[in-house]
Amino acid sequence: MVSLTLAIALMGGLGSAFAYGQSSGTLGESKTPVQGAVQTPNAPLSPEARGDIFMARRMYREAIDAFGEASQKDPVVVNKTGIAYHQLLQLDKAKKFYERALKLKPTYAEAQNNLGTVYYAQKSYRRAISSYKKALRFAPQSSSIHMNLGTAYFARKNYKEATLNYQTALELDPNVFEHRGSYGVMLEERTVEERAKFHYYVAKLYAKNSRTELALQYLRKALEEGFKDKKKLESDPEFQAMRELPEFKQLLASEPRVL
Numbered sequence: 626m627v628s629l630t631l632a633i634a635l636m637g638g639l640g641s642a643f644a645y646g647q648s649s650g651t652l653g654e655s656k657t658p659v660q661g662a663v664q665t666p667n668a669p670l671s672p673e674a675r676g677d678i679f680m681a682r683r684m685y686r687e688a689i690d691a692f693g694e695a696s697q698k699d700p701v702v703v704n705k706t707g708i709a710y711h712q713l714l715q716l717d718k719a720k721k722f723y724e725r726a727l728k729l730k731p732t733y734a735e736a737q738n739n740l741g742t743v744y745y746a747q748k749s750y751r752r753a754i755s756s757y758k759k760a761l762r763f764a765p766q767s768s769s770i771h772m773n774l775g776t777a778y779f780a781r782k783n784y785k786e787a788t789l790n791y792q793t794a795l796e797l798d799p800n801v802f803e804h805r806g807s808y809g810v811m812l813e814e815r816t817v818e819e820r821a822k823f824h825y826y827v828a829k830l831y832a833k834n835s836r837t838e839l840a841l842q843y844l845r846k847a848l849e850e851g852f853k854d855k856k857k858l859e860s861d862p863e864f865q866a867m868r869e870l871p872e873f874k875q876l877l878a879s880e881p882r883v884l
């Protein structure tokens with residue numbers, strides 16, 4: 626999937642990097658599209674609710690048409706329209722709708738986050754970082770935005786800042802790295818070396834947080850993806866408590882087949 630960057634971090638009900646937003650103008654951490662579309666029995670679906678259902682079914686053009694029938698003064702609806710265009714890889718149109726949502730509500734953290742995903746997809750990492758930082762002003766406890774910011778720093782090879790933001794994301798949501806889809810798509814557009822390095826850094830984070838099983842799992846991934854500097858496993862302080870484990874010694878002694 627070319628540079629869409631759906632999975633900088635799982636943030637919305639779409640299983641993507643995007644902050645989707647709830648129905649009826651409610652801002653904040655999002656529900657799934659169908660959950661957000663609450664209707665009374667036998668009542669006709671609102672345009673927004675129909676759009677949510679189309680989004681859940683990945684029928685993005687139909688979703689755009691449905692959202693177009695809803696109020697264009699509702700920043701949530703406008704943001705959702707941007708996401709639909711983003712899913713269609715129409716980044717310029719997506720950007721226009723995210724910016725429009727921000728004009729309607731300048732403190733709309735989710736739209737600001739989504740604007741960052743456009744910049745990231747366009748490999749404008751400095752702008753992405755700036756956008757994510759702005760989003761964090763309005764949602765400082767969002768693990769997803771911290772994850773996105775860390776990913777943008779990672780893309781610029783600023784591993785120190787990337788690690789700090791990943792650590793914050795992990796503290797806010799201990800399972801943030803394990804959310805389905807949260808990294809696989811993003812890493813498809815990276816080299817094997819970068820993917821290996823990314824998984825090595827995740828292993829260090831888990832080791833630092835005494836989550837040994839996950840640390841071993843990500844170390845194994847890093848080695849399978851071409852991480853070669855095994856001396857770092859022996860010297861990095863994060864792995865000190867693991868070095869006597871049989872599984873850790875086995876990883877050091879193994880020569881995994883590079884995928």
